[in-house]
Amino acid sequence: MEEQPLVSYKNVSINQQGLGILCDIDFELHKGEFVYIIGKVGSGKSTFLKTIYGELDVCEGEAWVLGYNMRTIKYKNIAPLRRKLGIVFQDFQLLTDRTVYENLAFVLKATGWKNRAEIDERINEVLEQVGMSNKGYKMPNELSGGEQQRIVIARAILNKPEIILADEPTGNLDVETGCRIVELLREICSQGSAIIMTTHNLNLLSEYPGEVFRCENHRMVKISS
Known part of the structure; x- marks a missing residue:
């Protein structure tokens, strides 16, 4: 079929x-x-x-x-x-008052994730996948344009x-x-x-x-x- x-x-x-x-x-x-x-x-x-x-x-x-x-x-x-769906915008649309980790956690919580350990694990997985595993503590304005776009892609793939x-x-x-x-x-x-x-x-x-x-x-x- x-x-x-x-x-x-x-x-x-x-x-x-x-x-x-x-x-x-x-x-x-x-x-x-x-x-x-x-x-x-x-x-x-x-x-x-x-x-x-x-x-x-x-x-x-x-x-x-x-x-x-x-x-x-x-x-x-x-x-x-x-x-x-995962959406990657040209202008990033990251929350500028939150760290990379907090940006990603916000999306997971908004889409129904509640378990803190599972949230941590998924965020670590996607950051590693986009080559940004050591950047979770950074604020968006501390990242280059290319790094911000990688975070945007990480955000887009959080829910597979x-x-x-x-x-x-x-x-x-x-x-x-x-x-x-x-x-x-x-x-x-x-x-x-x-x-x-x-x-x-x-x-x-x-x-x-x-x-x-x-x-x-x-x-x-x-x-x-």
Whole structure:
């Protein structure tokens, strides 16, 4: 029996503030896939991601994410959906008044973790996985941009998500640091999470191949796999 896609969009249209951003989207994401979405600023890359985590409504077509119908999803189901997703933002969005450890513990407690020993163990695991095992006591402003992005990735994988959405994760980083971040994401992908990454850095595509979709002229079209 064929495995169901994690994300399945058919003839999907997306509006934002009354404007048509993307239309006629056909898109599928399966376990372990690494997908790039490219396109100019304002072409709809981030808008597309927002529909996957329920920030924006899908106004036409069929849209399923991890078994949830995104056309009819109820507000009470948005939080359970997001617990199955990891989101990596370009601008980090770390809590600046808390240490790295406290940032990660906050997410675990907010998603139902209560046992202190289990919280400690999981935080240590993800920090080691992203190469930051000795940084738990640091404040975000004591870290470089690349280190902060590693913490953001650690935060995204805390609950072992089936899908990671990475929105321009290398956008604020120098080339070398950006490459290391993509290598880290690909390593996480190889362990089972599917990843959708938006980027305007086309050099990454040749160095770290994956499926590629381009947002252009209100369409999102597959250009390679």
